[in-house]
Structures are given as C-alpha cells and as structure tokens.
Amino acid sequence: MTRAYAQDFTTKELIAAFIAHQVRDGERVAVGAGLHVPRAGILLAHLLYCPNVRLYIVMTFTNLLKEPRMEPFYTVTDFRPAKWAEAYVLHDDFQENPRLVSNMFVVGALQIDPYGNSNLIGVGRDYHRLSFRGPGAVGTTSMAHYVDRYYLYVQSHDRRIFVEKCDFISTIGWGEGGPDGRRRLGLPDNGPIYCITPLCIMDFEPRTKRMRLKSVHPGVTVDDVVRNTGFELIIPDVVPETEPPTVEELRVLRERIDVEGMLRT
Amino acid sequence: MVVERRSLIIDEREAASWIRDGMTIAIGGFINSSHPMAIVRQIIRRGVRDLTVIGPASGGLDLDLLIGAGCVRKLVTAYMGGEHYCPVAPMFRAAVERGELQVWECDEGMYYCALRAAAQRLPFTPWKAGIGTSFPDVNPEIKVFTDPIKGEPLLAVPAIRPDIALIYAAHADPYGNVQHIGTGFGDRALWRAADRTIVQVERIIPNEEVRKNPLATSLYGVDAIVRAPYGSHPFAAPGYYIEDAAHLREYVAAATAYAKHGDRGPFEAYLRKYVLEPETHADYLEVIGIKRLISLHEY
Known part of the structure; x- marks a missing residue:
C-alpha cells in the first residue's frame, strides 16, 4: 500500500x-x-x-x-x-x-558531542566561571538512564550545539564510543537512538557509536548539515530525505x- | 480544667521570623506553580542572608527573586527557569556567571535522593543515573563508589536536611492537617526531610472538613499554618487561579535588564514596588489590585 x-x-x-x-x-x-x-x-x-x-x-x-x-x-x-x-x-x-x-523520552541540550553525550548545565571551560549558565539537567539524567529508548532533540542546528567535546555532560550518551562504550562505564546499552534537528535526523553507527547522518529534511543538503556541525559526521553514500x-x-x-x-x- | 487543642495558625511575619541567617530552608511547589510567596516576600523584607535554599526538583522565579534580593548563598535544584516565560532564570544566571551563587548541581533524581536520605536519617542514597556524567566533578559532594553487592560503580548522593520547609497548599485545618489540590508535586519529600514545616494555605478549613475525607490529607503534623489568600501570586494555585502571565513577564523583563545588560535599576524598582514597600501580604494584594487578582480564574 x-x-x-x-x-x-x-x-x-x-x-x-x-x-x-x-x-x-x-x-x-x-x-x-x-x-x-x-x-x-x-x-x-x-x-x-x-x-x-x-x-x-x-x-x-x-x-x-x-x-x-x-x-x-x-x-x-x-x-x-x-x-x-x-x-x-x-x-x-x-x-x-x-x-x-x-518507555521513551526526549532530551534537549545546549551541547552535544559526536557520541551523543549532552549538556544542559552551562557553557565554559571552568564550572566556576561559566560564560553561559544553562537551566540545569531537569530530570534528563535519571529519565534517560531508566527509559528503554531516548532521543536527542534540539531546536537549532549549529556549531555551538554540535561540538567535539561538551564542556560538561549532564546526560550520558554512548560515552567515549565503540561497541561497548556504555558497558565499559557499567551502564546498560540504552544510549540515544536518534538526534533530531531542524536540518536532519542522525543515528549512531553501531561499531563506533559516532553520530551518522540518517536523513535530511526537504530543502536541506548534506553540505548544509556538515557545515553546521562542529565535528566530523559519518556520511553514508546515500542520504535519503526524511x-x-x-x-x-x-x-x-x-x-x-x-x-x-x-x-x- | 478545660483542655483545648492548640491552633497552629500564625501570620507570614511570624513565619518568616523563624528563618535566620545561614539556615537551610526548602521551598515547595514546581516552576510556575504553588509557592508560599507571602512568606518568601517577608523573608526578603527581613533581609535574611546566606541561606542554603532547596528549591523544588525544578525551581522557578520565586527562587530567582530570592537570589536577586541577595538572600541566597547556595541553591539546590535541578532546573532554574520559567518555561516559556524565560528559558533560564535571569538573576540565577547572572549570580552564577558572576561567581556570587553556589549551585549544588544535580538532576531531579539526585535531588530526591538527597531528600530521601535525610528523611531516612541515612548518610546517602545510592543512585545509578549520572555515572559517566560531570555531576561528581561539578558537585564534589556526590561521590562515585563501588556497589559492594555487584561491584559496579554507583553514585552516593548525600543527605540534605532542611531546617525548615516552606510549602504552599490549598487548605489546612488549624491543627496542621494539610490538603493539596492537585498532585502536590514533590512537597511530600520536603516535608519528610525537614526538621520543621510551615504550610501557607489559600483557606483554613474546619477540622470536620478534613475528617470528611482523610485520604485527601497530603501532609500532617506540620508545625505552623499561614493563611494567605492569593498567596502563590504571581504563580498558579491549582483549583484557585492560574499564574499571572503579565506580572511574570514584568518580572522577567526587570531581571533580564540586569542579567543581560548589567542594569540593576528595573529589578530594584520591582523589588521596592512589590516586596519592600508593601508591609504585609494584604498590602501586596492591594498593590496588585483586585481586578487583576480576580481575572486569574481558571478559564
């Protein structure tokens, strides 16, 4: 049908x-x-x-x-x-x-790294001298831990959000990556499934757990996504439209x- | 000899006089709802300093006002904002970025762990969520330890015990039997953890009314009751009134002038008009005005 x-x-x-x-x-x-x-x-x-x-x-x-x-x-x-x-x-x-x-939960973020670790605490190298104080973790740390599946969701897609390394991590994603990134931390394997943005949907490549482009929204090019992401994304040969x-x-x-x-x- | 049961009703001035410099106090409600504002404003009028304030699991602009007024040294909560009114509470943001406020960084799960340990008279509650995050780094009171049963890493979240919990509820009788309308959010956790509890209510109800439905009694054995109609204003009160959106926007604009542009004038003017100049809660309600207050009906 x-x-x-x-x-x-x-x-x-x-x-x-x-x-x-x-x-x-x-x-x-x-x-x-x-x-x-x-x-x-x-x-x-x-x-x-x-x-x-x-x-x-x-x-x-x-x-x-x-x-x-x-x-x-x-x-x-x-x-x-x-x-x-x-x-x-x-x-x-x-x-x-x-x-x-x-069972499923959506987590927002100020910063997200290539492994889907995310930050709602604040921006700045020194916790005692933050350049931007965020709202705090709310219930995301605990909820994301206990749910079956969680999804990262942000309302803009730029290099301030998608960073090589979060200044702080309030909700753990796939840790430092690899097939057993979470198990090495003593955590169950329920890391983020997708990262959803106004430009695209991203998933996590199973072996490395690095973020990978899954689909782009109508009118968005792969290059738009790459240009607005502050780390190297895995780009498959074929990227469909969402x-x-x-x-x-x-x-x-x-x-x-x-x-x-x-x-x- | 005739023996009478003692009434626990006091006014907001006496309630605030229980709060002294350096205490650990808890304030109930949730973000834009159910805060004991008559007592909060009186604490500011008295010029109390160096408080450790345990907010609700997610805190709102009631705490932001206390921070802006200079009452708070350390804050325990997992969120500070006003939802669609402001993504991050302005005076909170300004105080943290200027290094003037300590935050006991946690998420809502860890927050309840700390209160639960206090209620259970235990040194800490073990918690799994947060392993691999920055919480043990930015809040050194939260420690990682090895579970002696399974050998896996866990967080030890230490007890935080409020000297006094200040809670807002719909109704109470004169003897400390309290009935919330709605869920009561996390107020029960504050009540269980605190040494003493003061509950500010919209209405005092007869003891007979409580006995009609004891299942509705959400807290009991509290230490004092403060009667303050419209006492959660400008925040919502389930079953009574919605939040005063125009007033919250006025507050956010005043506080944001400081947070974003360093201009403390508008916040000081807000503080004078709504907190310092009205001497009592009744005076505050006159400043807000009856037309505004009765416009805050449910629909």
Whole structure:
C-alpha cells in the first residue's frame, strides 16, 4: 500500500510525524509542555497509532484517545489539562515507583558531542566561571538512564550545539564510543537512538557509536548539515530525505493537536 | 480544667521570623506553580542572608527573586527557569556567571535522593543515573563508589536536611492537617526531610472538613499554618487561579535588564514596588489590585 504523503507542511510538522513513529502502543510516555514539537509528535502517535499509550502529562497520567482536540497549555504545572487526569503523578515517587518512568523520552541540550553525550548545565571551560549558565539537567539524567529508548532533540542546528567535546555532560550518551562504550562505564546499552534537528535526523553507527547522518529534511543538503556541525559526521553514500507526514497525520496534527498552529510558524 | 487543642495558625511575619541567617530552608511547589510567596516576600523584607535554599526538583522565579534580593548563598535544584516565560532564570544566571551563587548541581533524581536520605536519617542514597556524567566533578559532594553487592560503580548522593520547609497548599485545618489540590508535586519529600514545616494555605478549613475525607490529607503534623489568600501570586494555585502571565513577564523583563545588560535599576524598582514597600501580604494584594487578582480564574 502506498502512503498518501502530504505536500505542504513545515519542518516542525515533519519532525512531529517522525517522533510519532518512535512511540509504541501500550507504552508510558512523558509529554513535556515546553517542547511543542515532541509533545505534538507523541500525541499524534497516541491518537493515530497507539490507543493504549499512558500519557504522563501536566503531572497526571491519562489517555486522551476520545478527546476531540487538545486544549492549549504552556507549562508543566498548568492544572487546566489535569481535568483529563486518571491519576496524579506524585513527583517525589520517582525512586519508588517504576511506573513513573517513561518507555521513551526526549532530551534537549545546549551541547552535544559526536557520541551523543549532552549538556544542559552551562557553557565554559571552568564550572566556576561559566560564560553561559544553562537551566540545569531537569530530570534528563535519571529519565534517560531508566527509559528503554531516548532521543536527542534540539531546536537549532549549529556549531555551538554540535561540538567535539561538551564542556560538561549532564546526560550520558554512548560515552567515549565503540561497541561497548556504555558497558565499559557499567551502564546498560540504552544510549540515544536518534538526534533530531531542524536540518536532519542522525543515528549512531553501531561499531563506533559516532553520530551518522540518517536523513535530511526537504530543502536541506548534506553540505548544509556538515557545515553546521562542529565535528566530523559519518556520511553514508546515500542520504535519503526524511519521510514526510501523511495527509492523515497532518490533518490530525492541525485539527486535533496543534489547533493554535504553533508548529506552522 | 478545660483542655483545648492548640491552633497552629500564625501570620507570614511570624513565619518568616523563624528563618535566620545561614539556615537551610526548602521551598515547595514546581516552576510556575504553588509557592508560599507571602512568606518568601517577608523573608526578603527581613533581609535574611546566606541561606542554603532547596528549591523544588525544578525551581522557578520565586527562587530567582530570592537570589536577586541577595538572600541566597547556595541553591539546590535541578532546573532554574520559567518555561516559556524565560528559558533560564535571569538573576540565577547572572549570580552564577558572576561567581556570587553556589549551585549544588544535580538532576531531579539526585535531588530526591538527597531528600530521601535525610528523611531516612541515612548518610546517602545510592543512585545509578549520572555515572559517566560531570555531576561528581561539578558537585564534589556526590561521590562515585563501588556497589559492594555487584561491584559496579554507583553514585552516593548525600543527605540534605532542611531546617525548615516552606510549602504552599490549598487548605489546612488549624491543627496542621494539610490538603493539596492537585498532585502536590514533590512537597511530600520536603516535608519528610525537614526538621520543621510551615504550610501557607489559600483557606483554613474546619477540622470536620478534613475528617470528611482523610485520604485527601497530603501532609500532617506540620508545625505552623499561614493563611494567605492569593498567596502563590504571581504563580498558579491549582483549583484557585492560574499564574499571572503579565506580572511574570514584568518580572522577567526587570531581571533580564540586569542579567543581560548589567542594569540593576528595573529589578530594584520591582523589588521596592512589590516586596519592600508593601508591609504585609494584604498590602501586596492591594498593590496588585483586585481586578487583576480576580481575572486569574481558571478559564
């Protein structure tokens, strides 16, 4: 069966559809408030493909399959969407209750190195003399450790973000690389799967665990990606275009999830 | 002799007088919601200094205000920002970049480890997440050790015990039975870890009301209750009001003038108008104005 692909969509909508394809039915998935694109992608997966996903949304657990459309909300503490709640998340239960851990998770970053190690602490060689103090790790260190799969996601793609070496590491990726980079650190093998940017999708080459270009978004060239990445990327012989959203995905995104059009700007 | 049960109700001025220079205090809520602001503003008015402040797992602009006002020496939290209002809290950013504020660097998991160890009266909680990261380097109080059972590396996250936890909740009776609306975020962890707890509430409810649904009692045996309607303003209060977006933008603009351009004037003006000049919480509410306050309904 050929899929009916949409013709006219934004990069944010493209990325939301890509993220939607990473969710599996029956999983627990945290829906952040601040990252609109991953949030839209997870909700898209839920409404179209994963009716049994248990959403962790504004400190509640719920299922939104029968909601005609999502009310807009901007903060993780906005209690208005909590009208959907089936259960409250007691945030301090994290250590005690594995049901608070998502199966898949999206991690943002100020810096990312070739092995997918990432930094939300700050920028600067000396921790006591930071040139830019970041927001902090939030829950990314622990969540990325316990989830089955995690994805790196950044809202711009440039040489300040993609660096040879992070000034600090707040979430470990594939460590120093190699097939057993994480096992050498005593960690399970659940490093980042993909790194998702406004230019492209990257994965990690299995032997070296170095970042490798997987696909470029429509209108982006391989050279655009290389020029904006501060380390040597593995470039396969053939780099396809990122799969576009389907007509149906775009319709559900626009009519039920992103009613305000934040992904269209 | 008639014996009466003792009321624990005090006002925000007495509550803030419990906080002394150099103490370790915890402040509950989560980013843009549920902070005991009547007490926080009174702490600033009293000019308390050198506090170690344990924020929520993810901290917000309530802590940023305390930092800007010069009350904080050391901060324990895993995030400092205002979500879409500002990606990084401005006075926090300025203080760290100028070397004026120590940060006890952690993520939310490690943060709860520290409170859990305090509640359990243990020296530390073992934690796996964070191995291979910079946390043990930038926070030397977090140590890597070898698990004596499996021989694998683990983090030892030391206990942090608040002298006093300051928590915001919807309701309490006069005897220290507290009922949150909504999840209560990580407030229970602060209450369990702290020596003493003061809870600021929107409304005092009768003890009979508590007994109608004891399952709703989220904290009990706390040390004092402060009644402060609209007391989380400018932040949200589940079941009562949403955050005051215009006020938060005003704060962010004032604080950003300092963080980005070194101009402390707008922040000082904010501090004078909203914190130093109003003598009490009631005076603060008059400055904000009744029209603004009642516009912050849910929908």
